[in-house]
Amino acid sequence: MDGIIDFFRTAPIPPDVLAPSLWLIIALPLLGAFVCGVFGRMLGRANVNLIACSAVAGAFVLSVLTFWATSDSAGGRVVNFPNPFGLERDVVRYALAHDYGTWFAAGDFRVNFGLLVDHLSGTLLLVITGVGFLIHLYSTSYMEHDEGYARYFAYLNLFVAAMLTLVMADNLVLLFVGWEGVGMASYLLIGFWYTDPAKAWAGRKAFVTNRIGDFAFLIATFLIVLLVGAFNRQADPRDFNAAGTSRERYEQALSERGPVNFKGLEKMAQGLPEGTGGKVSLETPIESGPLEGHTFGGVMTVAMLLFLLGAAGKSAQLPLYVWLPDAMAGPTPVSALIHAATMVTAGVYLFCRMSSLLVLSPTAMATIAIVGALTSLLAALIAFAQDDIKKVLAYSTVSQLGIMFMGVGMGIFWAAALHLVTHAFFKACLFLGAGSVMHGNGDETDIKKLGGLRHEMKWTWGTFLVATFAITGIFPLSGFFSKDAIFHGVEHNHLHGLHWVSEVVYALGLVITACTAFYMSRVYLLTFEGKRSSEARVAHAHESAWHMTLPLVVLAVLSVAAAVYAFPLMPRAGGGMQPVFENFLSPVLRPAETVAKAAETVELDNSTPSLLAYLTAWLVAISGGGLAAYLYLSFFPKRAGQPVGAVARAVRRVAHNKFYVDELYEFIIIRPIKFLSFILFRVVDSLVIDTVFVRGTAWVTARVGSALRYLQSGDAQAYAAVMAVALLGGVAYALIQVLQ
């Protein structure tokens, strides 16, 4: 036993050797994207498949080595690096980092190209490259009849590179580079079949919606930069002391690493609470600069709310979730990788990364939790009446992301991160299963026209069933534990002054669990159980190739095995046991806990769920699934052919039309903007710029020129005479000046 533990505690490549090579993890997929994109046509299909898959596989191997190194404790010395913002002995444990120098600098502001891998980003590295590799493998079969394979794999590799940049960045601006990179790759892949106007339109919709969020993200970053400047000016030694640093070290680190470094932000968060006895607290007004007069806490709340809007764009939350269901226009493996497993969880990752700042603002946290709960509920209700298998899964993704936001908003960060991981497994499995179903049924996506696939596609059926159980939250699959950990935290954590939020969000959470169970069972039953629909496109479905079923099996196994992370197996510092994943992420999330305790903004509860809580969640899930089973296996088939009540039809129509949210946005946002654009086009562009400025200038020049050309006689001596007279004039003027 000790031998095994020692084996896992000794990284094959020592951390200090690995740290300077972290950039390779990003560079490999980037190189793959370059080669596939530029030379893809020349290389042919098999070579492109090989290059794209091996680039991600290489990144996966490096990620495994890195992840291993983040837990390295060979010889009793835990892997660490000195915290640039802390005192000399202050080290960041269980993490690797390397700073590659200044990226750009302007005045005091500076951004470094620095990479950081700790347990949080290490886990995500594994998910991104691991699930990413499986999806690349799956794609080699899924895209075997598509001519655009080189472009497809180039975009997919580009996405992986951008996503890796996002999670490995050690500062906000580099994170934003990855944030924009994944947005661009997502846009390119949604509109991959750009000859279809509807798909190109879906790509544009995703792009524009994301821009709104990115704008908020940028403003929030600017506010954070200003806040760091104000903190640095106003804090006194006691504030720095509370943050575990000194003014000299903090200023030196600011000048070396820039104000947006996550470690520096963490120190600021630790210096801000009131209990420090220092000069700066959340109620302190900022003395100078553009934010003069506003309090630190107020600015922090505004910044966090703006980050929420940014995260809502990327992670498809209210009010910006509308792009995700339309993003299903892209190839199905893309939906699995980008729009379910990785990119859309960027918002959750962002809040986990900034958890120490977030806990300073209970208002922002409550808003995040409520937004998450409402989004989750709305998406679950819409999913009830969708007939397109990918649309149901898309709304279920929105709903699950909402659950993660509830967790983040109520301060149970580790559970949100765990749900992120387990969701990546089972949702990727579901999407790939849906892709396999489409592949075997002539690209049919309407679940009403499928059915009975259980016997024809055995592997797809088995894995889809496991993933459905996982997302529904059936004991003992991973989804059950991760979702329950979130709901337990939601129920027991309390935001200062906002106690009602816990109860409301928890109640909504139970409703959402039942809804999830209902619509997922519906999709599963209509697709795989019952008789084959008479409207099916092909008479007999065929099972997909091993390239497609192998990833499904791996993901299904992972959806089961990931449950281990939620078992309370690790000893807690204060006695008792704590879940594995909480223990695992504690080096990353401990600053948030200390800040929350010092600032008294959130009461974090560390208890593990009781059996009763488990039983409640389980019963709720079973009842939702059972209701779906009764309705779709027994009730509706019996009533087939009978007229449906008017109320039921109206409810279904509203849900089927997605509660008319798209139409509402069309009416209150898109139409006015189009009208304004039309006015601007006619008046400003056509009239003022085109007619008056551009054509007007040309017209005046031409007229003046044609009038003046009569002065040209062609007589060289006449020109010389003019020059002589001018010279004479000049001499006369000079003489007058001299004489005066």
Next chain:
Amino acid sequence: MVPITYYLLLAAALFCMGMFGVLVRTNALVVFMCVELMLNAANLTFLAFARMHGDGIGHVSAFFVIAVAAAEAAIGLAIVIAVFRSRGTVNVDDIRTMKH
């Protein structure tokens, strides 16, 4: 020693003669010679001031002017020859095609 005023007056007289020639003569070759006369008037002024100040800057300038004048004469005469070959005349009054 001759006072500097005389030199300047001589230079001014040369310049005016040159300019008069440029403005009224019609033969392109004569116009050219008049231009040279104006350049030499300028040279004379430079040298006069150089002598007055007792330094070499005026000499340097004069050498530059001589070099420019040589280049100008070479190109100018080449243009005159080219014009004569194509039009059979060197009369500036007859060469007025560059007009509106």
